[in-house]
Amino acid sequence: MLLKLLPHFLSWAGIVLVLLRAFPARRPVCAALGSAGFAAGVAAVCFLLRAFPGDLAFGIFRGMMGGSLLLLWFVSVVAVYRSTTRDFAAPRGGGVTDGPAFAGACSIAAGVLAGAVCACRVSGGGPGSLPFLLLVPAAAALAFALLPLEARLPGSLTLSRTALVAPVVALLLFSSSSLLRLDLFAPLSMKVMKFAHDFVHQFMESMLFPDHFFIRSYLWGYIGLLFGEGVGFWGALVIWFTPVALVLLALQLERLPSVAHIRQGARRRKLLATALGERRRRLVIPLLSLAVFGGAAYQSRYPSVEYWDPKPLAVAATPAGEIVIPKKGDVDLQDGRLHKYLYKQGAKEARFFVLMGPSGHFTVDLDACAICKPDGYGQAEGTVICYYCKTLIPLETVGRAGGCNPVPINFTEKEDGIHLDALALINEWGNTVQTTTKVKEGGK
């Protein structure tokens, strides 16, 4: 458990250090309110898990992580405008960022999210378990232990208000990316892929471009790249890294002090050199944030989770065209795990799985969805994952049609096992795979 919590506590420590450095005049307040926020985050997860068992708590906090990324986007765009606009009119109450309320609010908000992520990590033991109870004192102790440590860091390592959000959000996303159900990068890739597909399709229709049938295949091959998984991944990377890049750009474009009124060349040069040096040092923390964002994306792309992905077992149909899978036998269908099967009919074949969900009901689904290439599904941490687009589907929703959910198949549950129609299965697989393969290979 300690090892599992290590990346989260490292992130928490990083967040505390950033807050202490950003608000040097209010260091104890930041440590105290950050810890209070952490406790509130843990309590919120505890409450939500008790009140709404299932995926709601994870959904809420993943939404909040998404909100923090949007906030970083907002801050970075404003920062670029501020740096490139002469006489930038600061919004009313611009001085608020120097007040204690702002420092406190930042500390609490960061603490709530960091605490929630840690609590989600230990949620496997159930809310109210010992690891849950130990989280808060451990986080508070760490925050106050960092007070003297932060004071020893080089004073030149400064952090502007503009750059404050970047490291905090980077560390929060790094922390959440190790939890499949809080990870933001994988669903972002999927959404970008879907958006790119819809956009290209709409653009081609709006601009009256001819269908792929009229276009040279080599050219359509290039257009087809826009429909692939690569676009989702690279597009998500752009969305992921751009706000920090914009913060760096904003710092780099900050206007140097006016020296036209100084008539001693040496004084002018010294003033400019000092300003340039300070600007360079202010780039250090956003650059480190860029690396943390990279780490979060890597962790999401190559999670250290082992998926349950059994080899499909071959099944045959009865002369009446029915496939029967016994509930107990070589495989126990009631063990809550996903069980894959392969049915062959001549040259045609279909892959499907049987799963008993958390509600105790069976579901039979194709090992493919209606959107992606049929790379199949694996099971982990209360979810199944689409290997193609890395979308997580909560076990509670497996069996419902739509989106990246596995395509459900009609079946009958009888005493002896699960019964399904072989022809319907083959047809459904054929229709699904034909559609998704066409789409992913560049069909409009």
Place this chain on the structure above:
Amino acid sequence: MKRLLRPALLLFTSRFTPPVVVGIFLLAYIGIAFFTEDALIALMELTRHSAVLVGLLALLPLNALGRVATELRAVLARRRALSGSGEPCAELFDERVELSGSCDFDDLKQRFAGLGYRTRQAEGSLGAWRGISGSPARLILLAGSFCLFLGILISLTARNSSRGALIEGEPLPAPSGNGGVVERIRLAEAPGLILSKSLEMRVAPLGRSAGATYGIYPPGRHQGAYVYPRYLGIAAYLQFSAPDLPQGYQTHTVLNIYPPGKDAALEVPNSPYRFVVSMPEPADGSDPYATGRMGIQFKLFKGKDALFSGSVPAGGELVRDGYRVAFPDLRRMVITDFIEDYGVQFIWAAGGLYCLALLAWLPALCLRRREVLFVRREPGLILACSRSEGQGMAHGGIFNEALDLMESRNP
């Protein structure tokens, strides 16, 4: 009135308007994506039917237009200032400093000319500049943005589309109902880099209107609507009779069965019969649609049972076990959209303007614009201004050294 005009003017000329508007649409997209998989299409529909969102979207072209005016005004004001005929306002320059003393502009002129600056001396002022201004590129970019967002706005709110089957020998299925007869549809291999096929749809003259030929791209126009070919298929005349259907069944139908191998279903109404038809692929590999040697391959079903399958050439028939299947007439058909959309041209223009802006920006990026201006305000007072596009550290040094020189000559 002024109170109302000022915020409106700010909205139409501010650099902040586009990111704020785009941000609002982005948030709307994210919100919609929580509820539907087709978020983009849903957002387009929502925008089409919401006056607020249309108004918000309309801010983008208006803002681009407003910023074109602002940029033009700044360019002209700067030109006037450098030529000595205008007031060097503070917002036109990066640095502005007043020095006491007098100065010989001839010396300064020589100094800047020696450093590669072009100079212009007027009575009481000296302007010097070098490099290429990025303003023309910015103006073109803003004009491109105006066209792009105006095109999107028009396309979203005023696009009309209707679909029809364009069949050889039949009248053009134009939305107005006024179309000549389609004389010929011709499909051929195309030698181009982009299109693999060429399609020619020849429409005969009707009344006083001349005939027309429509192709694939760019799409031709009929009475203001683009003729946008979507899919190819066959218009067939089917005759069918069966032992339990002695009166027979006959129908004209359009079959979306091109290219060969693509299936289409055909129900015989009020009967258990159903056809699954496709176009057979000729053994010589030729394209039946292009050559006109078309036929129909079919499977006949009665309920869930497959009765038999066969192939019938155009004008031929197949008789078996009391069944008769005939296709006396097969014609080329193109499923065509007639689209009235005046936004398309604006979007195309935007693409061209963006390319032009890139071409104009590249030299300005390599040879950054630097400007200085010295103006004699009154006896013993000189106003010095400097501006550089990009960082311009070296230019700043040159400007400051010129100021040092001026002051050293005025002890």
